[in-house]
Amino acid sequence: MAMPEWLRLRRANPIDPDQAAQWTKCPKCAAMIYRPDLAANLWVCPTCQHHFRMHAFDRISLLVDSDFTEIGGELIPGDPLGWTDKVPYPQKLQRDREKSKLTEGVVCGFASIGGCPVALGVMDFNFRGGTMGTVVGERIALLFESARERKLPCIVFTASGGARMEEGMLALMQMAKTTLTVRRFHDAGGYYISVLTDPTTGGVSASFAFQADVVVAEARAAIGFAGRRVIEQTIRQKLPDNFQTAEFLLEKGAIDMVVERHELKGRLVRLLDYGLGAQRPANGLAAQPATDTRPAPAESRS
Amino acid sequence: MNVIVEREKGLLELEQRIAELKSQAAQQPVDMTAEIEGLEAKYAQIQRDIFGQMSPWQRVNMARHPKRPLGSDYLAALDVFDELHGDRHFRDDHAIVAGFAKLKGRRVMAIAQDKGRDTKEKVRRNFGMPAPEGYRKVNRLVRLAAHLRIPVITFIDTSGADPGIGSEERAQAEAIAQSLYELADARGPIVATIIGEGGSGGALALGLADRVLMLEHAVYSVASPEGAAAILWGDAARAEEAATRLKLTSDDLLQFGIVDEVIPEPIGGAHRDAVGTVARVLAAVDRALDELVQIPVDELRDRRYRKFRRIGSGTIS
Ligand SMILES: [Zn+2]
Numbered sequence: 001m002a003m004p005e006w007l008r009l010r011r012a013n014p015i016d017p018d019q020a021a022q023w024t025k026c027p028k029c030a031a032m033i034y035r036p037d038l039a040a041n042l043w044v045c046p047t048c049q050h051h052f053r054m055h056a057f058d059r060i061s062l063l064v065d066s067d068f069t070e071i072g073g074e075l076i077p078g079d080p081l082g083w084t085d086k087v088p089y090p091q092k093l094q095r096d097r098e099k100s101k102l103t104e105g106v107v108c109g110f111a112s113i114g115g116c117p118v119a120l121g122v123m124d125f126n127f128r129g130g131t132m133g134t135v136v137g138e139r140i141a142l143l144f145e146s147a148r149e150r151k152l153p154c155i156v157f158t159a160s161g162g163a164r165m166e167e168g169m170l171a172l173m174q175m176a177k178t179t180l181t182v183r184r185f186h187d188a189g190g191y192y193i194s195v196l197t198d199p200t201t202g203g204v205s206a207s208f209a210f211q212a213d214v215v216v217a218e219a220r221a222a223i224g225f226a227g228r229r230v231i232e233q234t235i236r237q238k239l240p241d242n243f244q245t246a247e248f249l250l251e252k253g254a255i256d257m258v259v260e261r262h263e264l265k266g267r268l269v270r271l272l273d274y275g276l277g278a279q280r281p282a283n284g285l286a287a288q289p290a291t292d293t294r295p296a297p298a299e300s301r302s
Numbered sequence: 303m304n305v306i307v308e309r310e311k312g313l314l315e316l317e318q319r320i321a322e323l324k325s326q327a328a329q330q331p332v333d334m335t336a337e338i339e340g341l342e343a344k345y346a347q348i349q350r351d352i353f354g355q356m357s358p359w360q361r362v363n364m365a366r367h368p369k370r371p372l373g374s375d376y377l378a379a380l381d382v383f384d385e386l387h388g389d390r391h392f393r394d395d396h397a398i399v400a401g402f403a404k405l406k407g408r409r410v411m412a413i414a415q416d417k418g419r420d421t422k423e424k425v426r427r428n429f430g431m432p433a434p435e436g437y438r439k440v441n442r443l444v445r446l447a448a449h450l451r452i453p454v455i456t457f458i459d460t461s462g463a464d465p466g467i468g469s470e471e472r473a474q475a476e477a478i479a480q481s482l483y484e485l486a487d488a489r490g491p492i493v494a495t496i497i498g499e500g501g502s503g504g505a506l507a508l509g510l511a512d513r514v515l516m517l518e519h520a521v522y523s524v525a526s527p528e529g530a531a532a533i534l535w536g537d538a539a540r541a542e543e544a545a546t547r548l549k550l551t552s553d554d555l556l557q558f559g560i561v562d563e564v565i566p567e568p569i570g571g572a573h574r575d576a577v578g579t580v581a582r583v584l585a586a587v588d589r590a591l592d593e594l595v596q597i598p599v600d601e602l603r604d605r606r607y608r609k610f611r612r613i614g615s616g617t618i619s
Contacts, residue, residue, distance in 0.1 A: 076618065077617065078618060161533075167524075169522060169550065169555060169560050173560055174613075175506055179479070179486050179510065205479070206474070206475040207482060208479075210476040225470065231470065233532075252472070
């Protein structure tokens with residue numbers, strides 16, 4: 001069998017082996033963890049269960065059955081504002097591309113999960129804090145449009161600091177753009193599950209993250225609209241530790257469920273089943289050629 | 303401190319001088335024409351100096367001018383307005399005023415953000431920063447408008463959605479997301495006008511529209527300049543610098559295709575002729591509706607989709 005697409009992508013963009021071999025300190029309990037052990041434990045601290053932020057491709061590799069066929073991965077943002085502060089914006093992008101081995105803050109494509117073909121989007125905080133600019137908006141829009149055309153359910157993992165300042169109002173307008181595609185997808189009968197991971201805030205939380213049919217949050221993820229610091233400055237007092245956590249939101253009734261990372265895939269498989277039942281798309285549907293001119297998935301029949 | 307208010311002080315003194323001289327001239331036989339004309343020329347010169355070429359930061363201050371017409375001033379100028387209150391769940395948010403109205407004889411659902419004029423009113427309206435229940439009120443009324451096939455008109459003026467503990471507890475993000483979701487497919491025309499400050503998602507929640515109008519000196523930005531400076535550099539004091547970089551003026555946004563039409567303001571800003579400005583805005587909204595009501599509903603929603611779908615795509619490679 002050919003090498004799965006996600007694995008090919010991951011191998012092409014490996015984490016620095018020197019770095020990978022090092023020990024990592026848990027930011028929560030300060031335990032020293034051997035990185036390969038951490039990876040084997042799904043980037044969850046074995047001592048305190050702290051969920052480390054995950055690389056998009058690592059996340060994908062945990063979820064998909066075999067293949068992942070990326071769409072929109074070639075899209076690169078321009079510099080619409082001609083932004084420069086300490087360094088010009090294009091230079092910041094280049095630096096983040098090198099550091100994260102990603103082309104932008106979200107990876108979108110087709111895969112199957114538990115035998116069910118899905119359209120899958122995974123945001124990555126490592127790329128400009130997961131901020132949404134024109135390319136994140138475009139890729140999410142493409143994802144929902146493709147999911148609608150192919151009649152696939154859609155799963156999006158969010159991780160974002162909000163709209164990307166360096167792209168100004170064009171970034172903010174991606175909230176409207178993604179909303180329109182979610183709405184069309186939904187009105188056509190599409191089933192959408194969002195998984196809010198640490199952190200999901202600002203323009204992403206206030207658009208497609210909270211427009212799903214089922215809103216799942218990963219354990220202990222920070223989720224909210226305004227940033228914690230902004231609120232503290234506004235009210236001039238310190239906020240309790242659990243404020244804006246997944247568990248806090250669950251208690252307030254804002255989300256459907258909080259799930260530990262180890263249980264996430266099993267839970268998603270069940271949620272797909274509840275949502276789709278007999279209408280579940282036949283495996284291999286994702287491999288059918290698209291009716292539009294966008295790149296069709298190369299291989300996903302397993 | 304508002305930099306426009308500061309710069310206006312000299313002008314207002316001069317204005318008063320001229321008025322005094324004029325009343326003196328009317329009472330006394332002495333000819334003061336030359337003196338008055340001299341002062342008037344000076345006045346015009348200063349006015350041009352101040353308002354001819356305003357920097358982005360000066361525009362921000364103009365948008366926040368304490369005398370600038372507020373959301374309620376636009377609602378008051380409609381033929382008739384009957385406020386509809388509350389989100390049906392928690393409470394009535396006074397940062398958003400909304401209800402049935404008629405604009406030049408046409409039924410509309412009018413929705414406005416209002417910052418409040420005096421201190422008491424500002425507190426009551428939470429300085430124009432809506433809480434989730436405000437957006438849920440919008441959501442409810444947009445649905446009602448769609449049900450009755452009434453166009454929706456919105457007037458945007460907020461530094462952003464309320465960033466308080468209660469707002470987070472009641473899921474501000476979800477409320478804004480749902481407001482956008484509702485506007486995305488509303489079965490009737492939507493015209494949004496940025497009348498003052500359009501700050502972040504809290505403004506956009508009323509801005510997903512078929513036609514987006516903007517007053518000349520209003521601003522519309524991804525975050526308030528203070529917020530952007532805090533996010534970017536951890537220093538809200540660098541707001542002026544952020545305002546310069548964010549491209550938040552009406553000319554910038556017209557160029558980006560985010561705004562469809564800019565409505566000119568009198569020299570010195572909207573507050574120099576509040577009644578006239580409000581009338582010009584309402585006339586522009588009415589013109590936009592004239593065109594939009596001709597379009598069949600499905601095509602209207604299709605156009606709305608395409609309008610926002612392409613924003614930003616042109617800058618991607
Ligand atoms: Zn730990």
